[in-house]
Amino acid sequence: MAKIFEYLDERLSITELRKFGEKKAVPLHKQSFWYYWGGISLLCFLVQIVTGVMLIIYYKPGPDAYNSVRSITYDVEFGWLIRSAHSWAATIFLVSIFVHMFSVYFMKAYRSPREFGWWSGIALLILGLLFGFSGYLLPMDQLSFVATKVGLAIPENIPVVGHAIANLMRGGYEVSEITVQRFFAWHAVVLPLIYIPLLMFHLWLVQKHGNAVPPSEEAKPEKERMTIPFFPNFLMKDLALWLVTLNVIAFFASIFPQDIGKIADPLGPAPVGIHPEWYFMSSFETLKIIGKLIPGTIGEAVGITIFTLGLVLWALIPFYDVRSLAGKRGRLATYFGLFCLAVLIVTTLLGYVMA
Amino acid sequence: MNYPNWEVPGIGLPWVIGIIAIFHIMISHFAVGGGLYLAMAERKAMKEGRTDWFPLLERHSKFFLILTGIFGAVSGVGIWFAIGLIQPEATSTLIHNFVFGWAMEWVFFMVELTSAIVYYYTWNRIPQALHLKVGWLYAIASVCTLVIINGILTFMLTPGQAWLSVAGTGNESAYFWNAFFNPTYWPSLVLRILVCLSLAGVWALVTFSRLDEATHGDSKVKLVRWSTSWLAPAFILMPFVFAWYAAMVPATNKHLLELGMSTIGSGSFTQITRVVLMSVMSTATVAGVAYLFAYKYPRDFSPGHATAILFLALIATGSTEYAREAIRKPYVIGSHMYSNSVRVREVAQFNKEGYLTHSLWAPKDMTLAMDVGRTMFRGQCMSCHTIGGYRSMKHFLEERDYKAIGNVLKMLHENKKDSPYHNFMPPVVGTPEEILDLQIYLAALNPPPNKGAVASR
Numbered sequence: 001m002a003k004i005f006e007y008l009d010e011r012l013s014i015t016e017l018r019k020f021g022e023k024k025a026v027p028l029h030k031q032s033f034w035y036y037w038g039g040i041s042l043l044c045f046l047v048q049i050v051t052g053v054m055l056i057i058y059y060k061p062g063p064d065a066y067n068s069v070r071s072i073t074y075d076v077e078f079g080w081l082i083r084s085a086h087s088w089a090a091t092i093f094l095v096s097i098f099v100h101m102f103s104v105y106f107m108k109a110y111r112s113p114r115e116f117g118w119w120s121g122i123a124l125l126i127l128g129l130l131f132g133f134s135g136y137l138l139p140m141d142q143l144s145f146v147a148t149k150v151g152l153a154i155p156e157n158i159p160v161v162g163h164a165i166a167n168l169m170r171g172g173y174e175v176s177e178i179t180v181q182r183f184f185a186w187h188a189v190v191l192p193l194i195y196i197p198l199l200m201f202h203l204w205l206v207q208k209h210g211n212a213v214p215p216s217e218e219a220k221p222e223k224e225r226m227t228i229p230f231f232p233n234f235l236m237k238d239l240a241l242w243l244v245t246l247n248v249i250a251f252f253a254s255i256f257p258q259d260i261g262k263i264a265d266p267l268g269p270a271p272v273g274i275h276p277e278w279y280f281m282s283s284f285e286t287l288k289i290i291g292k293l294i295p296g297t298i299g300e301a302v303g304i305t306i307f308t309l310g311l312v313l314w315a316l317i318p319f320y321d322v323r324s325l326a327g328k329r330g331r332l333a334t335y336f337g338l339f340c341l342a343v344l345i346v347t348t349l350l351g352y353v354m355a
Numbered sequence: 356m357n358y359p360n361w362e363v364p365g366i367g368l369p370w371v372i373g374i375i376a377i378f379h380i381m382i383s384h385f386a387v388g389g390g391l392y393l394a395m396a397e398r399k400a401m402k403e404g405r406t407d408w409f410p411l412l413e414r415h416s417k418f419f420l421i422l423t424g425i426f427g428a429v430s431g432v433g434i435w436f437a438i439g440l441i442q443p444e445a446t447s448t449l450i451h452n453f454v455f456g457w458a459m460e461w462v463f464f465m466v467e468l469t470s471a472i473v474y475y476y477t478w479n480r481i482p483q484a485l486h487l488k489v490g491w492l493y494a495i496a497s498v499c500t501l502v503i504i505n506g507i508l509t510f511m512l513t514p515g516q517a518w519l520s521v522a523g524t525g526n527e528s529a530y531f532w533n534a535f536f537n538p539t540y541w542p543s544l545v546l547r548i549l550v551c552l553s554l555a556g557v558w559a560l561v562t563f564s565r566l567d568e569a570t571h572g573d574s575k576v577k578l579v580r581w582s583t584s585w586l587a588p589a590f591i592l593m594p595f596v597f598a599w600y601a602a603m604v605p606a607t608n609k610h611l612l613e614l615g616m617s618t619i620g621s622g623s624f625t626q627i628t629r630v631v632l633m634s635v636m637s638t639a640t641v642a643g644v645a646y647l648f649a650y651k652y653p654r655d656f657s658p659g660h661a662t663a664i665l666f667l668a669l670i671a672t673g674s675t676e677y678a679r680e681a682i683r684k685p686y687v688i689g690s691h692m693y694s695n696s697v698r699v700r701e702v703a704q705f706n707k708e709g710y711l712t713h714s715l716w717a718p719k720d721m722t723l724a725m726d727v728g729r730t731m732f733r734g735q736c737m738s739c740h741t742i743g744g745y746r747s748m749k750h751f752l753e754e755r756d757y758k759a760i761g762n763v764l765k766m767l768h769e770n771k772k773d774s775p776y777h778n779f780m781p782p783v784v785g786t787p788e789e790i791l792d793l794q795i796y797l798a799a800l801n802p803p804p805n806k807g808a809v810a811s812r
Contacts, residue, residue, distance in 0.1 A: 028655075033659065073618070073619060074617070074618045074619070074620055075617055075618070076617060077616045077617045078616060078617075079617070080615075080617075080618065080619045081629075081632065228655070232651070233652060233655070236647045236651050236652065237647065237648065237652070237655075239647055240643070240644045240647035240648045240660075240663075241663075243640045243643050243644045243647070244640075244644060244663050244666070244667065246636070246640065247636060247637050247640055247667055247670060250632065250633060250636045250637075251633055251637075251670060254629035254630065254632050254633045255626075255629065255630075255633070257619045257629065259619065
């Protein structure tokens with residue numbers, strides 16, 4: 001064993017890596033729990049890669065999409081498990097990204113020198129949502145068909161270029177087999193090609209700047225702050241949480257497996273009680289509320305503009321809240337974060353109640 | 356049948372038992388393993404001169420007494436109350452067949468509860484050696500309760516050919532020991548003891564996670580590590596003992612485990628496979644999580660970490676118990692009584708003379724088909740199904756018209772060996788008229804009425 005280690009160490013510098021990991025410190029305080037959410041989202045992403053590759057073996061984009069997913073769900077041994085794990089891992093992936101983003105926000109980990117970590121994180125969230133949207137159509141059942149149709153009507157409202165964007169995504173004027181092929185290409189090739197390098201960049205930044213501490217901890221003198229080594233202490237706890245997360249994914253995949261509805265029928269009615277996935281529910285409900293206040297195309301344009309502005313403000317917060325300790329601007333930024341969080345939760349809940 | 360029906364919409368009758376049982380099992384297995392834990396911990400502390408452990412063990416024994424003596428005892432009675440209402444025929448069989456067993460069980464319960472109270476209240480009041488003896492008395496009594504109840508629980512899955520050959524003759528109690536030491540008795544006992552030891556460790560971790568590292572640093576390290584080691588026997592032996600258990604389970608029951616490998620089709624009982632997967636996953640990982648959180652870094656071990664381990668233990672226990680209950684299908688007592696309380700030997704008689712004729716609580720003056728159908732549903736379906744909640748009949752039948760419902764009932768009534776339902780559904784019994792009325796009732800569950808539904812006979 002020692003000889004094998006020696007052989008590998010000479011070639012891969014394992015000892016050097018270990019020493020580096022031991023030297024790297026992770027802050028230990030009451031809010032340390034939030035540091036693990038980035039790791040949880042990473043695990044979920046890895047689960048999606050593994051299960052996604054397995055699904056690709058049986059999935060047939062295009063006219064056979066529905067039947068292939070049906071076969072995965074009802075014929076292939078443990079096909080339902082892989083598909084359900086893929087779907088639930090995606091849900092937990094987005095939950096953990098949202099939790100991670102808000103925890104980063106409230107710890108003010110977007111401040112200098114971590115601005116690029118914040119921006120790359122937002123880009124990863126947007127890509128994560130696009131993963132969700134593009135993957136949703138792939139079973140090509142009535143629910144995913146209608147949901148995609150409604151979803152693609154939103155970019156259509158963008159002035160001037162809206163139609164062109166929507167048609168490009170659909171591969172025509174209607175959602176069809178061509179759309180499935182395009183969405184599959186986005187979901188399985190294009191988005192991962194963008195996502196993975198961006199994720200590497202994000203992780204490199206985390207590594208470079210280390211974990212930020214919340215303002216309450218920042219206020220303490222340096223010698224009063226506690227840390228634990230990244231290796232092995234933090235990593236082992238991270239691994240333990242990964243095991244817990246795997247159980248959570250397995251629990252949901254086993255108890256609430258992903259079923260498939262009836263085959264998509266362009267002339268068929270929308271399924272009863274149809275509503276967007278939870279991660280789009282807030283934006284859907286907000287657009288609906290704005291649409292009621294300002295009816296017509298103007299309302300839709302106003303809604304999209306408010307969204308875009310909100311996202312820009314959210315992304316630009318590092319330029320506004322620049323102080324290293326909590327000052328007036330810092331407090332205002334916190335209130336803004338609380339407001340956004342409240343809007344997100346309330347509109348999501350409202351969406352489910354109204355649905 | 357001999358007893359009235361109880362209706363629980365939404366979660367249905369199975370989950371009334373299920374919820375109480377899973378809660379109870381988490382605590383009752385702790386009651387058994389925890390007794391051994393306390394006695395062995397006290398012995399270890401005495402032997403190694405760890406006097407710092409005594410106040411901490413006293414604290415743990417208080418938690419132990421409250422949890423097992425109050426919640427464990429109450430939920431145990433709750434199970435009796437629930438099964439008496441939900442499966443009165445099966446409960447009656449268990450009582451009549453195991454009178455001597457129950458008597459022994461209650462003696463051990465009394466010793467167990469009394470010694471648990473004495474154990475806690477005599478910390479620092481009686482000599483340490485005597486106190487330890489009280490601990491051992493508790494531990495032995497609690498293991499004995501498991502030894503007894505295990506015989507009765509395993510009997511329900513595998514009553515054994517000797518008992519089955521006399522079932523219904525009035526001579527069953529002469530075969531008490533055959534029924535008690537049935538084919539799955541020993542593997543189940545070993546499995547449960549392993550679970551008890553694990554849960555003793557898990558619950559102890561809950562107590563000791565709350566120790567302040569600054570004031571109890573060394574004690575915390577030792578106790579957390581020692582508690583974690585209680586999960587090791589189960590982690591190592593569980594696969595082998597499970598294989599032994601599975602080898603003793605009849606092939607027809609084992610077949611239920613395979614139903615969900617390739618499908619999640621509703622109505623085909625695929626959830627057993629899914630739940631077993633959950634059980635395997637959580638059992639395999641709980642020790643890993645405990646090792647990484649507790650054993651490796653006992654000083655940092657917090658109540659949050661302990662909760663995560665407890666959560667996994669809950670999933671492992673809950674899913675395993677669910678699977679154990681579910682693989683008994685279509686029986687509630689293997690090859691003797693179906694899950695709708697109809698005894699195997701009564702099927703032909705009920706088909707000839709009528710199910711409701713033999714149902715004491717069924718109104719005798721029913722003239723409407725819907726009333727007869729509803730009574731049939733309550734008697735024969737409701738022990739597992741609800742109308743619109745858990746195992747919803749509405750959902751199962753929404754794609755079926757009147758004729759298709761008739762075909763399903765015909766298949767269930769005939770209960771042929773090649774029927775897709777044979778392995779997990781009890782036969783629907785009754786005269787052709789009674790079954791027709793059940794068909795009418797079921798067809799009317801989904802408004803607007805299923806195509807071709809007939810409103811009356």
